[in-house]
Amino acid sequence: MENTNLALGMLFQLFQSLLVVLLAPLLMGWVSQCRAWLQNRSGPGLLQPYRMLRKLFLKDAVIAFNASPLFRVTPYILFGCMWLAAAIIPIIAVDLPFSPAADVIALVGVFALARVFIALAAMDIGTAFGSLGARREMLVSFLAEPALLMVLFTASLISHSTQLPSIVGALAHREFVLYPSLAFAALAFVIVLLAENARIPVDNPNTHLELTMIHEAMILEYSARHLALIEWAVSLKLFAYISLGIALFIPHGIADVGKWDALPLSIAALLAKLVMAGAGLALLETLLAKVRIFRAPEFLGTAFLLAVLGLLIHILLGA
């Protein structure tokens, strides 16, 4: 029985891992498509990110003469980190075999690891833009990370665990009640999501203005397969973040491991939530303008404040 469970679990794990890798670019395409619609444009279509990846994989890579091995391996590390993160988060089922590998704090650590490598790689080439981007990325992330941790702690306090499966299990199997603390945490999480995924109002993923870039400035020197991996990792990161948000705040409908019959509903629920989250993200990005870089700390400070408020509400009011 144990063995069957494990085998089933591994199957679920494999399925989820493949699903996220294949679906992540589609989510990007969906967000872009929604943005295009909101701006009265027809848009390039949902499959554009896949076409982009294919194009990039077919190209020859151009690498600066003074690039160290770090520059070459970073795309793979980045892709690996994001894939791992997406594998840990309960997306289609709770209690996946990989989940105990890392709790929420380690998850934040996995994101941080990826960030350290991309920032180092950006400085490795020695161009002005790489360092500029790395510097700004660090400014944004060192403010976003604590806010994210606070959000996760709020959820942990409710479920008395930092293990994601326990948190999601606890939240998913309760009666549907509104937690004021979670509402604050959810707001904070949205802000962190925007900042960490280089979206408007902190960064602009579509800009061609090199002086304003944060994330794009760090990857200006990458091309071909390296760039493809980074772009793919970026879409995985967005997918992971949105899935994390879903798991924490609207986990309803998620399947338990081994329950085949719950799987179709779980996937349908996931897709519906992703479609809505993507559309919501596009709407936010259409309504907002990019803030001046020195307003980003205020913006992320708000996130931290909201997360702390959520935490306090839980501790003081028990709600």
Added chain:
Amino acid sequence: MPITHPNLHLNRLDGAIPAWLGEISPDDLLPICQNVSDGGGRLLALWGSDVRDQGNGFALHVSLVNEAGLICLSMALDTAQPVYPDISRIFPAVARMQRAAYDLLGIYAQESQDHRKWIRHGAWHGFPLRKDFVNHQTHPHPNLPPMPSHQSSPASGRGGEREMQSSIPEGEGTMARSPAENVDQPLDAYPFVRVEGQGVHEIPVGPIHAGIIEPGHFRFSVVGERVLRLEERLGYTHKGIEKRFESLTLQQGARLAGRVSGDSTVAYAWAYAMAAESIAAVTPPERALWLRALLLERERIANHLGDLGDLGNDVALSFGFAQFWILKEQVLRNNAALFGHRYLMDKIVPGGVAVDLTAFGKSTLRDECTMLEREVRVLRGIYEEHAGVQDRFIATGRVEPKLAAQLGLCGLAGRASAQAWDARVQFACAPYDRLDVRMATYRNGDVAARAIVRFDELFESLRLQREIMDRLVHGDAATEMLEKLPGNGFGVGMVEGWRGEVLVAIHTDATGRFARVHPHDPSWQNWPVLEHAIMGNIVPDFPLINKSFNLSYSGQDL
């Protein structure tokens, strides 16, 4: 008389705008410039010409402007030592024009502090605008730097570079006392001004950019994100336009003038036509003038719409970008449908216009006006009430009126910094003298002010477009085209393009062909001001500030 000076005798030039021409000696240049500057006047353009074939050595031409009109001064310079007094202390904007005049013609400002190359990026040897210039590009030996002789075949200069191949370069010597020992410096050894200090570092940007824009190099000296100093290096789009003009006919020249800076093609074509008509002392039929004004206002409308969209895009409000560009596209499509070209190239020709407006065209444009007024009003409301946009626009890239006056900021950017100059108002040529243009001026001088000026001018242009259509007189749109110009003439045209005043000056030789054509873009004046506008701002705000000026590279690199 626009100004009085004991050694200055001015002759009124024929033509649509009030302009005077005077011959002075180089020694009188400084006092006259000071006189104009004290009276609130500005310097518009500076260029040189090679008149050795007339036995006069070189000549320097300076265009000044005050409330009375345009004052064109010409002075003969010595062949052996073509120097003139440096006037950049009175008009700082002239410094780069002086450097360009050296690169192209080898005449230079005495006592000038800055002798670095401006247009010449090591791409040629010698001075292209000299009539005896030999194009060393075709020489097999890259290390051949012979200066062209000053005495060789004066009459054959017109044919361009190729037929000059046979002339044998003599030894150099006349330029031995030139200020620039760096004639043969390697291509990239441009000495930027360095800022020293704890934590100061440089960010080089361009000439190749991440987006598809014109090439220019920007060297930022920054501490953290704060910009201490910006230095521009332009000249990457130098195409030899002025040299090319000299081998063209009047009609061919009209096409080239319309391509000096593509976004201002109507302004350039009109200024060129105005200069030619001034020499020939002809006045185009009235209907043609009204149509010219219509085209000029349409160019302004299209560019302002595009810029307002781009300003939205630069603060990542892509909604605004998409909306304004839909409107701009509509204007361009109407241009194509009614006039045969989206950007209205080659529609203004010397002597008249090459298009006419039908009753159907009028009704299309009236509908377009109504639609644009409605849409832009809504979009203006959104821009002005969007907290994020206003936060980025207000107080960003500020140019105080005092600084603007000192540096000679002109055109749209100047009006946003309280520099109330608009050629359509002060020097209203027909039909503007009957249109009563309302000038838009603001004092704040920040990105927000430059956006508001664009909005105001957009509505004013829409109003003008309606009024032009209401009052468009019947008659011919063009009389007989101007075929040839009289000999030894000088004419100047000035038109308020969307960016600022565009000036074209034409000198003809004894046979009536072009001896020298100088197109002048308002960007010459405004590029140096951009360096001041960014000071103290942060690096990521530069693209926004730059876009709010939206200066031409092509128009000033020539």
